[in-house]
Amino acid sequence: MWDKPHLLRMITNLLVAASLLLLAYGALRYVLQLPVFHLRSVQLTTAPVHVDIEQLNKVVKNAVRGGFFSVNLEQTRRAFEQLPWVRKVSVRRKFPWSLEVSVEEHVALARWNNSELVNTHGEVFAAQTSETLPGFIGQPDTSAQVTEMYAALGKPLAARGQSIAQISLSPRFSWQLRLDSGMVLELGREQVEQRLARFVTVYSYSLAARTNAVSRVDLRYRNGFAANVLSGLDGIGARPAQGLGRGFRG
Numbered sequence: 001m002w003d004k005p006h007l008l009r010m011i012t013n014l015l016v017a018a019s020l021l022l023l024a025y026g027a028l029r030y031v032l033q034l035p036v037f038h039l040r041s042v043q044l045t046t047a048p049v050h051v052d053i054e055q056l057n058k059v060v061k062n063a064v065r066g067g068f069f070s071v072n073l074e075q076t077r078r079a080f081e082q083l084p085w086v087r088k089v090s091v092r093r094k095f096p097w098s099l100e101v102s103v104e105e106h107v108a109l110a111r112w113n114n115s116e117l118v119n120t121h122g123e124v125f126a127a128q129t130s131e132t133l134p135g136f137i138g139q140p141d142t143s144a145q146v147t148e149m150y151a152a153l154g155k156p157l158a159a160r161g162q163s164i165a166q167i168s169l170s171p172r173f174s175w176q177l178r179l180d181s182g183m184v185l186e187l188g189r190e191q192v193e194q195r196l197a198r199f200v201t202v203y204s205y206s207l208a209a210r211t212n213a214v215s216r217v218d219l220r221y222r223n224g225f226a227a228n229v230l231s232g233l234d235g236i237g238a239r240p241a242q243g244l245g246r247g248f249r250g
Contacts, residue, residue: 038067040097050085050105050127059083068097084127087119110136110150112143122147137168145169152193153177156200188220195219 042060063079064071073091080089080101087106094100106119110133116124118136122144138146150167157163157179166178175187177196187195199219216228 038097039064039071039099042099042101043094045100045102048085048103048105050129051083051103055083056080056103064099068093068095071099085125087121087123087125108133109147110134112136113138118143118147120147134164135166137166139169139171142169149175149192153187153196156197160200160203183214184216186216186218186220195225199225 042064044056048056059079059082064076066072071093073093076099077089077091080086080091080103085105086103088104090102092100106117106123106125106127108117108127108129108131109120110118112118112124114135114137116126117129117133118124124143134150136143136146136150146167146169149169150164153167154164163180164177165180165182168176168178170176172189174189175192177185177187179185185196185199196219199217202225214227217225218228219225
């Protein structure tokens with residue numbers, strides 16, 4: 001190798017270039033750590049509704065590391081997203097010497113299995129609220145499915161002045177509703193929306209004035225449904241507080 005000057009020159013040039021790169025990198029890191037490049041503030045784009053300001057300040061104090069150029073934006077974003085009520089966070093540098101943090105909060109839609117909450121995207125999250133919310137009962141990983149069905153079934157009921165207090169999806173994927181009036185609707189696994197539409201049509205003509213006396217309606221019939229009543233109702237063939245009444249033909 002010593003008798004090949006061109007090879008020696010190439011190796012020397014590579015070593016010099018590498019040394020210069022390392023020197024430049026070290027100098028850049030040193031410069032970026034100077035006080036002039038320190039972060040001066042962390043700014044929120046909007047005021048939070050549910051997220052506690054003290055918890056946000058704690059994240060800023062404990063998780064925001066480095067200066068304006070050296071701060072790890074991804075690590076900072078993940079730290080903010082660990083807070084209750086935080087769904088998504090975006091973090092960006094804002095000249096001069098600030099971070100801008102945009103926080104998207106969860107919007108609670110319902111309670112999930114009496115222990116957590118479901119947001120409007122059908123995602124389960126852990127938080128506390130005193131809001132009056134409907135109940136969602138379902139199996140693991142079915143929150144999006146339950147949310148979608150809640151929206152689909154709620155529309156025809158809302159048109160009749162009723163709302164869903166609880167929607168349940170059983171381990172066998174059978175649907176059940178409890179309305180705000182206390183009435184329970186058994187919808188089964190198939191043609192759920194069609195069955196509810198049939199009930200709503202007949203309800204508006206036959207049962208609307210007697211809602212308080214109907215405790216449960218079984219819609220798992222091919223052409224009709226059966227009602228369980230709390231007291232005798234003339235004209236619908238039901239027995240007082242006994243079993244299922246006569247099937248209604250829709």
